[in-house]
Amino acid sequence: MTTDFHCHLYELIFDADRDEVIARAKAVGVTRFCCDASKESDWTLIEKLYKRYGAETIRPGFGIHPWFADAALPGWQERLVEKLYQYPDAVVAEIGVDWIRRTHVPFDVQTKTFLEQMEIARNLNRSVTIHCVRAWDKMPALFNEFGKFSPEITLHSFSGSILDAQWFLSRYNAFFSFGVEIQSGKRESLMQTYKFLLDNAPQRIRFESDSPYMPLIKGTRNEPSNIISYI
Numbered sequence: 001m002t003t004d005f006h007c008h009l010y011e012l013i014f015d016a017d018r019d020e021v022i023a024r025a026k027a028v029g030v031t032r033f034c035c036d037a038s039k040e041s042d043w044t045l046i047e048k049l050y051k052r053y054g055a056e057t058i059r060p061g062f063g064i065h066p067w068f069a070d071a072a073l074p075g076w077q078e079r080l081v082e083k084l085y086q087y088p089d090a091v092v093a094e095i096g097v098d099w100i101r102r103t104h105v106p107f108d109v110q111t112k113t114f115l116e117q118m119e120i121a122r123n124l125n126r127s128v129t130i131h132c133v134r135a136w137d138k139m140p141a142l143f144n145e146f147g148k149f150s151p152e153i154t155l156h157s158f159s160g161s162i163l164d165a166q167w168f169l170s171r172y173n174a175f176f177s178f179g180v181e182i183q184s185g186k187r188e189s190l191m192q193t194y195k196f197l198l199d200n201a202p203q204r205i206r207f208e209s210d211s212p213y214m215p216l217i218k219g220t221r222n223e224p225s226n227i228i229s230y231i
């Protein structure tokens with residue numbers, strides 16, 4: 001039995017056949033789905049899934065993704081805390097920083113929103129799932145400023161180096177989640193990091209689909225059953 005550690009099953013694109021998508025995944029052994037929000041309007045969609053499929057099938061993730069950090073409505077912090085109290089098994093996700101999108105959402109806005117959510121997670125002792133793109137070199141400074149954090153940190157679609165992995169392993173309760181990119185094996189540096197973790201910390205490896213995004217075949221809709229091809 002496997003968990004899809006990061007997906008967006010609440011997206012509209014699954015509305016017509018979500019039951020079948022989940023059934024297909026379960027048929028191949030993917031039985032739990034970590035459904036992580038991108039923006040506040042996703043939270044109610046995730047709640048609906050949680051109520052329909054149950055806690056053993058859906059792990060809710062409430063949070064604000066860095067791409068949407070500048071569009072968060074005032075008071076989101078209080079509403080996030082409220083939502084987390086309402087769902088004791090929920091994590092804070094998908095949060096983080098994205099250097100490529102810094103022109104769309106200023107990096108200081110991204111980091112502020114990220115650290116505020118880390119603080120909320122620390123106060124409520126909740127795990128987090130982190131999106132980090134081209135900003136691994138900035139993580140140590142951000143985390144040093146932030147300080148101790150003992151709940152689980154899942155680094156979704158991990159793209160850091162071996163040194164980045166070691167940095168997190170030695171300081172935090174970190175897990176490294178891999179997606180479709182390890183199937184093709186095209187990115188040599190990524191494969192080196194993956195192999196390093198396989199050899200040194202296999203219990204820290206997780207897998208994700210990021211459905212409906214990151215399809216195996218470009219232009220198609222991804223779904224959680226596909227993680228079977230690379231785990």
Ligand SMILES: [Zn+2]
Pocket residue numbers: 006007008094210
């Ligand atoms: Zn995602």
